[in-house]
Amino acid sequence: MTAESTPPFVPDFDPRSAYPTVAAVSAAAHAADWPRLLQACQSAPTWDDLLLGMDQVSGPDCEGFLQSIMADQPNPVAATFLGSAVIMDAWRIRGSGWGRTVGPEQARQFLDRLNQADQVLSWACAVDPGYLPAWAHRLTTSKGLSLGQAESRRRYDHIAQIDPHNYYAQTSMLSILCAKWGGDNQTMHQFAIACAEAAPVGSVNPTLVVLAHWEIVLEMTRNSEMSARDATVAHFNRHDVRAQIQWAAHKSVLSSAFTRRAHWVSAMSAFGLALALCGDWSASKYCFLQLGPYANSSSWNYLSPNPQAGFLANRAQALELG
Amino acid sequence: MITSTYVDGVRLLTAPTTGQARGGITFRVGYSDEPFQYTGATHLVEHLALHHLGQTDYHFNGTTAPYMTHFFSQGTPDEVTTFITRVCQALCDLPLDRLDLEKQVLRTEADGRSPSMGEWMRTWRHGVSGQLSEWGLPGMTPAMVADWTRRHFTRENAVVWFAGPEAPPSWSLPLPSGVPLPMPVRREMVDAYPAYFSQGSRTIGWQAIVGRSMAASVYSDVLRRHMFRELRQQHGYSYTVDTDYSPVDAQHASLMCLADSGATTTDAALGGFIDLMTQSRWGGLHADDVASAIGAARRSLDDPDWEALTLPSGCFDLLTGAPTSTREELLAEIELIDDAALHAVAEEAARSALLCVPVGLRADWAGYALAPTSIHGPVEGTEVAPVEPSTQRLVLSAQGITVRTPPASRTVRFDDCAGMLAWPDGARRLVAMDATTIHIEPTLWRLDPGVRAWIDQSIPADKVAWQPARSPDAIPVPAVETVAGASGAGATPVPTSGTPGRGPGTTGTPVAPVRQPTVMMGVWIFLLVVSIVWLAWTISGWVYDPNAGLGLTVLGVPIWMATIWVSLAYRKRLRAWKQSVPRKPTDRRR
Numbered sequence: 001m002t003a004e005s006t007p008p009f010v011p012d013f014d015p016r017s018a019y020p021t022v023a024a025v026s027a028a029a030h031a032a033d034w035p036r037l038l039q040a041c042q043s044a045p046t047w048d049d050l051l052l053g054m055d056q057v058s059g060p061d062c063e064g065f066l067q068s069i070m071a072d073q074p075n076p077v078a079a080t081f082l083g084s085a086v087i088m089d090a091w092r093i094r095g096s097g098w099g100r101t102v103g104p105e106q107a108r109q110f111l112d113r114l115n116q117a118d119q120v121l122s123w124a125c126a127v128d129p130g131y132l133p134a135w136a137h138r139l140t141t142s143k144g145l146s147l148g149q150a151e152s153r154r155r156y157d158h159i160a161q162i163d164p165h166n167y168y169a170q171t172s173m174l175s176i177l178c179a180k181w182g183g184d185n186q187t188m189h190q191f192a193i194a195c196a197e198a199a200p201v202g203s204v205n206p207t208l209v210v211l212a213h214w215e216i217v218l219e220m221t222r223n224s225e226m227s228a229r230d231a232t233v234a235h236f237n238r239h240d241v242r243a244q245i246q247w248a249a250h251k252s253v254l255s256s257a258f259t260r261r262a263h264w265v266s267a268m269s270a271f272g273l274a275l276a277l278c279g280d281w282s283a284s285k286y287c288f289l290q291l292g293p294y295a296n297s298s299s300w301n302y303l304s305p306n307p308q309a310g311f312l313a314n315r316a317q318a319l320e321l322g
Numbered sequence: 323m324i325t326s327t328y329v330d331g332v333r334l335l336t337a338p339t340t341g342q343a344r345g346g347i348t349f350r351v352g353y354s355d356e357p358f359q360y361t362g363a364t365h366l367v368e369h370l371a372l373h374h375l376g377q378t379d380y381h382f383n384g385t386t387a388p389y390m391t392h393f394f395s396q397g398t399p400d401e402v403t404t405f406i407t408r409v410c411q412a413l414c415d416l417p418l419d420r421l422d423l424e425k426q427v428l429r430t431e432a433d434g435r436s437p438s439m440g441e442w443m444r445t446w447r448h449g450v451s452g453q454l455s456e457w458g459l460p461g462m463t464p465a466m467v468a469d470w471t472r473r474h475f476t477r478e479n480a481v482v483w484f485a486g487p488e489a490p491p492s493w494s495l496p497l498p499s500g501v502p503l504p505m506p507v508r509r510e511m512v513d514a515y516p517a518y519f520s521q522g523s524r525t526i527g528w529q530a531i532v533g534r535s536m537a538a539s540v541y542s543d544v545l546r547r548h549m550f551r552e553l554r555q556q557h558g559y560s561y562t563v564d565t566d567y568s569p570v571d572a573q574h575a576s577l578m579c580l581a582d583s584g585a586t587t588t589d590a591a592l593g594g595f596i597d598l599m600t601q602s603r604w605g606g607l608h609a610d611d612v613a614s615a616i617g618a619a620r621r622s623l624d625d626p627d628w629e630a631l632t633l634p635s636g637c638f639d640l641l642t643g644a645p646t647s648t649r650e651e652l653l654a655e656i657e658l659i660d661d662a663a664l665h666a667v668a669e670e671a672a673r674s675a676l677l678c679v680p681v682g683l684r685a686d687w688a689g690y691a692l693a694p695t696s697i698h699g700p701v702e703g704t705e706v707a708p709v710e711p712s713t714q715r716l717v718l719s720a721q722g723i724t725v726r727t728p729p730a731s732r733t734v735r736f737d738d739c740a741g742m743l744a745w746p747d748g749a750r751r752l753v754a755m756d757a758t759t760i761h762i763e764p765t766l767w768r769l770d771p772g773v774r775a776w777i778d779q780s781i782p783a784d785k786v787a788w789q790p791a792r793s794p795d796a797i798p799v800p801a802v803e804t805v806a807g808a809s810g811a812g813a814t815p816v817p818t819s820g821t822p823g824r825g826p827g828t829t830g831t832p833v834a835p836v837r838q839p840t841v842m843m844g845v846w847i848f849l850l851v852v853s854i855v856w857l858a859w860t861i862s863g864w865v866y867d868p869n870a871g872l873g874l875t876v877l878g879v880p881i882w883m884a885t886i887w888v889s890l891a892y893r894k895r896l897r898a899w900k901q902s903v904p905r906k907p908t909d910r911r912r
Contacts, residue, residue, distance in 0.1 A: 126600040126604040
């Protein structure tokens with residue numbers, strides 16, 4: 001008699017699986033089908049859904065397709081998709097390391113691409129000042145081009161007027177406010193708390209608190225001998241940090257009002273890890289179970305060179321201890 | 323109704339007005355017309371012409387602009403006409419005895435004046451001709467002032483205007499006859515628009531050159547309203563926002579926008595400003611702004627004083643050859659202004675837009691190309707090193723001079739040189755037509771004495787403006803100097819590959835480097851040790867064997883003599899070196 005073994009859990013990290021808008025936008029763009037792409041954009045329930053979809057549209061083929069649309073029938077939607085694709089290409093050229101790891105030629109190409117992106121995006125903003133996705137991408141260009149903290153804040157303020165709880169823009173702004181991009185971590189932390197406090201109960205926005213703590217950990221390891229794991233354990237074991245993570249989790253993923261809208265997989269995954277690091281294994285287990293087959297490994301980027309493996313390890317640990 | 327007549331051969335524009343009379347005389351000459359040695363002449367003439375008026379009970383003033391010199395007065399009709407007559411009389415007989423005093427007044431005025439955004443724009447756009455420079459003043463003789471006045475302050479080159487309750491009484495305008503001065507050809511120094519440059523700390527400026535039209539004037543007002551709302555009222559990035567529409571010649575006008583910014587929000591003010599300009603070009607204009615601006619333009623034409631108010635600009639039009647328009651023609655032009663017409667102006671403006679961003683900020687991200695600081699590339703030739711250790715090099719060539727400060731460089735080519743400032747102590751400053759300057763202090767470069775003569779020969783004498791002698795403490799000294807200093811040791815010869823007659827050829831043979839004090843100290847210590855050892859040996863020789871002592875003494879004399887000589891030389895050089903070492907910062911204040 002052979003024991004019936006459970007098939008291994010294979011998480012689905014593809015955002016197209018969790019979000020219908022992302023799937024529709026990605027499919028239409030890669031099929032170079034402009035009417036279908038426009039339809040998918042118009043069907044997006046929120047700006048955040050659409051922005052998640054735009055993140056899936058990049059590469060030379062997509063760029064070529066969007067440029068042809070801009071040549072034939074220039075419009076803010078195509079301009080924003082094009083700007084987003086160019087930004088992704090710029091970051092592909094740059095890489096994700098610290099500034100000191102970027103060579104001069106890489107830096108030149110990176111800035112050239114971002115200049116192109118910002119120009120096409122600013123055209124979209126001029127033609128339709130209320131088109132939030134274009135402004136949201138201009139936060140990324142502002143960061144990469146080092147246009148200044150006040151300029152980034154101006155762009156964010158414009159977004160906040162259109163949608164005060166746009167998570168995509170808030171994560172970009174959080175990154176801009178970090179010390180590594182010319183800001184300071186105290187302001188960044190305060191921004192995360194303010195966004196979380198202002199957000200409705202059950203929204204994804206309190207996840208910003210978790211992201212803020214990860215940025216603080218990252219800064220701790222930047223110029224010290226401390227390993228990422230030691231810094232993480234030391235930071236998340238602090239009483240005040242645990243209290244803040246718990247508060248944020250209860251306002252977001254642990255709230256009964258939590259709904260599966262855009263970014264819910266990222267939020268649930270981020271809290272799953274953060275709560276585990278705070279020692280709240282049962283809440284962590286709840287988050288991992290709520291995810292079902294879906295997963296987002298971006299929080300594990302801080303911890304491991306193989307974030308997907310890190311996700312699986314932490315999930316297994318939470319299911320066992322929780 | 324504007325009436326055009328002549329008084330003593332001078333064109334006169336008159337229009338009725340209520341209240342005080344106003345009037346003036348405008349000459350078609352300004353600082354953009356001045357050759358290098360004459361820079362400052364027009365402003366000087368303006369001052370001298372007004373000197374004898376002293377202090378009056380009525381208001382008067384004079385201004386020197388790039389292309390015009392204007393004398394203006396306000397008072398009773400008699401006071402105004404008398405003012406203009408007396409200005410003309412003064413121009414025929416300037417008080418040249420007070421030339422030096424008036425030069426001093428101009429220097430004081432210049433010391434207190436900051437360049438305006440308009441001057442920055444003109445300089446970046448058109449080079450040195452756009453600059454208000456008064457380099458020629460120190461060397462300006464009474465004959466030069468009289469010559470400049472006689473040539474340009476003439477009746478054919480002037481227009482008088484008068485606005486009063488009644489026609490002006492009979493008067494005389496005793497100006498000599500001459501020829502009208504054509505407008506100078508403006509040379510374009512920026513190769514690609516839209517362009518930007520970095521200057522100043524807080525103010526953002528934007529300028530475009532567009533065709534003269536009511537639509538462009540209205541567009542300027544639309545921009546001002548948009549800027550006020552966006553940059554000041556909604557976000558508080560700026561306190562002062564302003565726009566200006568001013569004709570620059572018969573066909574074109576300058577469209578200028580200015581916005582200041584707070585210390586911590588300069589980047590946001592720039593971003594907001596650029597977005598605003600992009601939106602004005604590509605997006606929709608606010609209907610309220612457009613309606614208000616058109617309304618304001620219409621109301622200005624309805625002003626009963628409109629004709630009197632337009633007299634000064636009428637003088638500008640006559641002197642530049644611009645067509646004049648009646649009130650009805652302008653009203654008809656306003657009626658045609660719609661969004662499409664304003665967008666056409668925005669499109670036209672973008673083709674010549676020049677943006678000034680505060681130092682430390684950029685605008686390449688918005689599609690503005692960096693305006694060139696020097697339109698000519700570097701020349702290749704003999705390299706000269708500075709006295710202080712630096713990567714900077716002066717490159718001397720028959721074509722011109724380059725200052726190379728890697729990765730940048732500035733070049734003044736002799737065939738495109740506006741002129742040169744020369745100081746009696748040997749300092750020279752070359753000024754290119756594109757306003758690039760290269761200042762050469764002989765104390766700071768390892769120059770052969772022949773280089774100065776070679777530079778002087780490369781610049782025609784009529785392009786050299788001599789400056790007053792400087793006090794010794796005004797002459798810079800290098801922070802670190804070798805013993806040789808600027809006396810020629812280690813100097814670089816002048817280029818010998820130049821065209822015949824340009825360079826002095828073979829002067830300035832390189833001299834072997836002079837020993838540093840540290841090298842000399844080594845030699846001195848070595849000789850001292852040898853001398854002492856030899857002396858001890860000689861003394862012991864005398865004690866034990868007088869014959870050996872005598873031999874050692876004979877051989878020792880040259881060694882001791884050499885030691886004494888080196889000691890004296892070293893002492894002298896050590897003293898010179900101590901004098902040349904950097905002084906404390908507090909000692910360097912002047």
